[in-house]
Amino acid sequence: MKSPLLTLPGAVPAEGVDEGVAAHYGDLFREQRALADGTGFVDLSHRGVVTVSGPERLGWLHLLLTQHVSELPPHQATEALILSANGHIEHALYLVDDGETVWAHVEPGTQQALIAYLESMKFFYRVEVADRTADTAVVHLPAGSIAEVPEGVVVRETPYGRDLFLPRAELESYAGTVGPPAGILALEALRVEQHRPRLGFETDHRTIPHELGWIGGAVHLQKGCYRGQETVARVQNLGKPPRRLVFLHLDGSEVHLPVRGTEVRLVGGDASGSGEAGSEGRKVGFVTTSARHFELGPVALALVKRNVPVDARLVAGETAAAQETVVEP
Numbered sequence: 359m360k361s362p363l364l365t366l367p368g369a370v371p372a373e374g375v376d377e378g379v380a381a382h383y384g385d386l387f388r389e390q391r392a393l394a395d396g397t398g399f400v401d402l403s404h405r406g407v408v409t410v411s412g413p414e415r416l417g418w419l420h421l422l423l424t425q426h427v428s429e430l431p432p433h434q435a436t437e438a439l440i441l442s443a444n445g446h447i448e449h450a451l452y453l454v455d456d457g458e459t460v461w462a463h464v465e466p467g468t469q470q471a472l473i474a475y476l477e478s479m480k481f482f483y484r485v486e487v488a489d490r491t492a493d494t495a496v497v498h499l500p501a502g503s504i505a506e507v508p509e510g511v512v513v514r515e516t517p518y519g520r521d522l523f524l525p526r527a528e529l530e531s532y533a534g535t536v537g538p539p540a541g542i543l544a545l546e547a548l549r550v551e552q553h554r555p556r557l558g559f560e561t562d563h564r565t566i567p568h569e570l571g572w573i574g575g576a577v578h579l580q581k582g583c584y585r586g587q588e589t590v591a592r593v594q595n596l597g598k599p600p601r602r603l604v605f606l607h608l609d610g611s612e613v614h615l616p617v618r619g620t621e622v623r624l625v626g627g628d629a630s631g632s633g634e635a636g637s638e639g640r641k642v643g644f645v646t647t648s649a650r651h652f653e654l655g656p657v658a659l660a661l662v663k664r665n666v667p668v669d670a671r672l673v674a675g676e677t678a679a680a681q682e683t684v685v686e687p
Contacts, residue, residue, distance in 0.1 A: 359491070361403045362530050363539060372542050375466055375558060378404035382541035387652040389540035390547050394652070396502025398538045400545045402521070403495035403529055406469030408451075410476070411459040412485035419460060422479055422585070423451070424567065426578040432457040435514040435521075437576045439567060440475065445589025447565050449475075450557040450576065452521065454514040461512050461523050463496045465557050495526040497533075498545065505536040518552065547649035550657050553605055553684045559618065560603060560646040560659060566590070568599035569661065571685045601643065601661045602685035608648070608656035609678040615648040615656055616674040622660050625671040625678075642666045645674050659684075 361379045364371055368384030371377065379401045382389060392398040410419060420428035425438030432455055440449040449472050453462035464472055469489055476487045499505050500519040507513055507522060514521040524532060533539065549556065555570040566589060567577045577590060593599055606622075608615070624639035643662030651657050658674060664687050666672075672679045 359404060361401050361495075363401045363403075363533055366533075366539055369539075370541070376404060376542045378466070380539065380541040381543050383539050386541070386543055386547075386650065389538075389544035390652040392538060393500040393540050393544055393548060396500050396504070398500065398540045399503075399505065399533065399536045400498040400500075400540050400542065401495075401529075401533070402463070402498050402542075403526065404466045405491075405496045406464040406466060406472070407490040407494040407496065407523060408462050408464060408469050408472060408476075409459050409488045409490050410462075410485055411488070412483070414484045415460050416455065418480075418483045418485050420581070421583075422476070424577040424584060424586075424590070426581040427453075427455075427460075430455050433513070433515075435516050439572065439576050440472070441567075441584070441586025441589070443585055445566050445586040445593075446563065447557065447561050447567060447572075452514065454512065456512050461490075461514070463514075463521060463523070468557070490523075493526050495524050495529045497522040497524050497529070497536075499536070503536075508532065518548075518554075543649070546647065547651045547657075550605070550647055550649045550659055551651055551654060553603070553659070555603060555659070556647065560661065565601075565661075566593060566599055568593050569601045569685065570603050598664055598687070599685075600664055602664050602666075602683075602687060603646075604643075604660050604662055604666075605682040605684050606645075606658040606660055606672070606674060606679040607654065607682065608658055608674065610655045612656070612677045615650065616645045616658065616677055617648065618644075618646055620645040620648075620675040622662055622672055622674050622679070624666070625673055642670075642672070648674075 369380040372381035423438035435454045438451050451462040512523040621641050622643040646659045648658035
């Protein structure tokens with residue numbers, strides 16, 4: 359859905375999965391600084407919004423999600439995944455219960471597949487699943503923001519800020535009270551800095567939660583059965599994931615950032631990462647998200663093989679990269 363805020367001065371439309379909102383409003387670093395300082399807002403009205411209501415909503419969702427939600431207190435934010443039978447990540451939900459309804463926002467365009475799965479699992483449970491994307495817009499207020507929230511608006515509060523489930527008809531008028539606006543690229547740069555994975559960026563068709571550090575945050579290890587739990591338990595108790603998420607500090611002299619999918623290679627190609635500076639070795643992973651950060655410079659997240667030494671020298675495409683551990687080997 360195309361946001362009406364794309365008519366604001368300086369708005370440059372985002373591309374790809376984030377199409378429909380602004381990539382930036384003319385000054386990427388200023389927008390990042392504003393968010394880091396707790397001012398402004400981010401238009402996330404392109405994200406899908408799904409609600410689950412009914413007296414059995416929490417117990418029913420508890421059976422389907424990786425998160426423990428059967429006794430989720432009202433207004434307490436959490437996040438959860440839906441896995442395939444083999445334990446691969448299919449959906450990521452960012453949710454909160456308002457006491458009567460569970461509200462969740464999801465990646466743009468994924469809500470229909472999510473709803474289809476939820477509907478197929480309803481059986482005789484007293485629950486109602488609804489797509490609220492058309493009438494609800496997600497707005498992000500950064501941590502530390504003192505912006506007022508309209509009465510009656512559902513809020514999902516996290517250490518990274520507040521997500522508002524705002525009536526879509528009120529988006530333009532609310533934006534006029536909480537500026538300045540920041541684009542999705544500013545929020546993405548801070549997400550990379552915070553090492554937070556995103557579905558469809560840090561994931562592919564075979565990603566399991568352990569690889570991205572989602573264990574504990576989105577996956578509860580002491581709850582009952584759910585689809586894919588056997589894989590989660592087996593890797594947690596008996597082994598290690600095949601890949602791990604790393605944070606990369608990129609060579610700032612390069613003009614272009616490595617795009618998603620860019621190969622990450624060992625310098626020199628041996629197991630220790632030694633070799634002549636600048637020489638390319640064997641492929642050990644790929645870039646998942648890259649960004650220009652207002653303080654750190656060019657940075658990225660990447661998935662690499664678990665056995666890559668934590669001190670190995672890497673290159674992302676043609677760009678030298680120093681790794682920082684996110685998920686332990």
